[in-house]
Amino acid sequence: xxxxxxMKVCMSVSGIIIIVLVLGFAGFFLSYARACAIVMxxxxxxxxxxxxxxxxxxxxxxxxxxxxxxxxxxxxxxxxRRALTHIPYAAAGDxxxxxxxxLSTIRNLVNRLPKHSSNMLNHQLxxxxxxxxxxxxxxxxxxxxxxNYMVPIVIEWVSGLKKLRQTGVIITFVLAIIGFLVGFSExxxxxxxxxRVERVILLGLLVSSTLAILTTIAIVSSMxxxxxxxxxxxxxxxxxxxxxxxxxxxxxxxxxSIGEFGLIPLLVxxxxxxxxxxxxxxxxxxxxxxxxxxxxxxxxxDVIKPMLEILAGIPTxxxxxxxxxxxxxxxxxxxxxxxxxxxxxxxxxxxxxAGLVMGIMLTPFVSSLSDDIITAVPRSLRDxxxxxxxxxxxxxxxxxxxxxLPGIVAALLLTASRxxxxxxxxxxxxxxxxxxxxxxxxxxxxxxxxxxxxLTGDLEFNxxxxxVAFALGMTLFVLTxxxxxxxxxxxxxxxxxxx
Numbered sequence: 001x002x003x004x005x006x007m008k009v010c011m012s013v014s015g016i017i018i019i020v021l022v023l024g025f026a027g028f029f030l031s032y033a034r035a036c037a038i039v040m041x042x043x044x045x046x047x048x049x050x051x052x053x054x055x056x057x058x059x060x061x062x063x064x065x066x067x068x069x070x071x072x073x074x075x076x077x078x079x080x081r082r083a084l085t086h087i088p089y090a091a092a093g094d095x096x097x098x099x100x101x102x103l104s105t106i107r108n109l110v111n112r113l114p115k116h117s118s119n120m121l122n123h124q125l126x127x128x129x130x131x132x133x134x135x136x137x138x139x140x141x142x143x144x145x146x147x148n149y150m151v152p153i154v155i156e157w158v159s160g161l162k163k164l165r166q167t168g169v170i171i172t173f174v175l176a177i178i179g180f181l182v183g184f185s186e187x188x189x190x191x192x193x194x195x196r197v198e199r200v201i202l203l204g205l206l207v208s209s210t211l212a213i214l215t216t217i218a219i220v221s222s223m224x225x226x227x228x229x230x231x232x233x234x235x236x237x238x239x240x241x242x243x244x245x246x247x248x249x250x251x252x253x254x255x256x257s258i259g260e261f262g263l264i265p266l267l268v269x270x271x272x273x274x275x276x277x278x279x280x281x282x283x284x285x286x287x288x289x290x291x292x293x294x295x296x297x298x299x300x301x302d303v304i305k306p307m308l309e310i311l312a313g314i315p316t317x318x319x320x321x322x323x324x325x326x327x328x329x330x331x332x333x334x335x336x337x338x339x340x341x342x343x344x345x346x347x348x349x350x351x352x353x354a355g356l357v358m359g360i361m362l363t364p365f366v367s368s369l370s371d372d373i374i375t376a377v378p379r380s381l382r383d384x385x386x387x388x389x390x391x392x393x394x395x396x397x398x399x400x401x402x403x404x405l406p407g408i409v410a411a412l413l414l415t416a417s418r419x420x421x422x423x424x425x426x427x428x429x430x431x432x433x434x435x436x437x438x439x440x441x442x443x444x445x446x447x448x449x450x451x452x453x454x455l456t457g458d459l460e461f462n463x464x465x466x467x468v469a470f471a472l473g474m475t476l477f478v479l480t481x482x483x484x485x486x487x488x489x490x491x492x493x494x495x496x497x498x499x
């Protein structure tokens with residue numbers, strides 16, 4: 001029984017990962033111990049003993065786990081493509097979308113099967129009723145009519161995927177054993193273990209940097225392609241110059257109007273709410289940064305700075321609840337009390353509500369970044385100003401803040417880009433109403449909110465109603481990119497260097 005359990009663990013992906021890790025640590029300690037024993041004999045080795053252990057560890061872990069990762073991805077792709085070729089022509093015709101829909105249904109059936117169902121599929125599944133019984137145990141009802149052809153595809157999918165994964169597990173284990181043997185045998189005096197380990201680490205850093213760049217390129221490319229598809233159906237003037245937002249197909253006319261996708265009210269709402277938030281966050285953040293950096297005692301600083309940074313760790317949805325339940329009703333009731341009646345000139349969901357709550361969220365970012373920049377100003381500048389007879393406040397106004405100004409401006413621009421990309425606070429505090437107004441007491445919405453709205457529900461990525469979300473996202477990306485580039489330009493142009 002114990003041997004059977006061990007075999008099941010070894011044949012699972014998670015089990016083989018654990019075994020490879022255990023083998024890797026064992027290889028590290030054995031090679032390290034062997035290198036230490038050689039050193040204890042008075043022989044000088046090329047590298048320190050732990051480098052030989054690290055080299056063995058890398059030989060075991062890297063090839064085997066990389067192979068397992070790509071083998072599983074390839075197995076899933078191969079199984080799906082093979083199942084797609086077994087879908088009868090009469091079931092889906094010559095429509096690629098219909099083939100993919102049927103494949104998605106089969107994939108759901110496979111995913112909902114019990115994990116131990118592979119043996120049952122081989123021994124007990126001799127009819128469609130038995131498959132319905134297996135699925136019925138998981139609460140899944142199989143519609144037999146029109147879907148009988150799916151049963152053999154499900155059987156072949158599960159059994160084929162199981163065989164491929166077992167094969168991958170065996171090969172992974174063999175690669176780990178080979179890595180262990182090679183690494184342990186290369187624990188010798190003249191082997192350059194340190195050079196090899198450093199090359200592997202350098203390669204890992206290069207791969208990480210490349211993945212980050214490729215991920216950015218992939219994100220921008222996917223958005224750009226969908227944006228181009230959107231503008232093939234919608235004129236540029238309808239998007240950039242229109243002030244109306246009604247992204248629905250018109251049913252009142254016979255010319256199949258594509259609706260109205262005006263960017264202006266969304267862009268104005270985004271910038272307006274971010275502006276109100278910065279009006280609230282910048283003074284409080286800067287004043288708190290000046291106090292903690294210049295006036296506060298070390299004990300007070302150790303208390304105030306962590307308390308401010310707690311605000312940065314609160315999820316934005318919590319700020320949204322706070323705006324919806326506390327701030328919005330408070331401003332509405334306050335305005336009603338000022339008017340002396342039940343009429344309130346501040347709506348519970350308004351630009352002011354969203355701006356105030358978002359400003360609370362942004363305050364720790366402004367404070368923390370500005371505090372780090374102010375404390376980076378050399379102490380010699382302060383001492384020189386004080387030595388010439390200036391007071392502490394005059395030193396801060398005329399020496400410290402001008403020296404730190406480029407960094408503070410860059411920090412404020414980065415904070416503004418975060419405000420522009422905020423979603424949850426705006427949804428709950430400002431609403432989803434598209435409104436072009438300068439009254440901060442009324443509701444408005446932002447680009448991010450409409451992106452969420454357009455990508456919610458059943459999606460078809462061939463209609464302007466869905467593709468407009470990518471155009472909005474691309475606009476937001478360009479806007480924040482320009483702000484970040486401008487922040488870097490300010491830093492590099494006005495940065496002061498001190499010896």
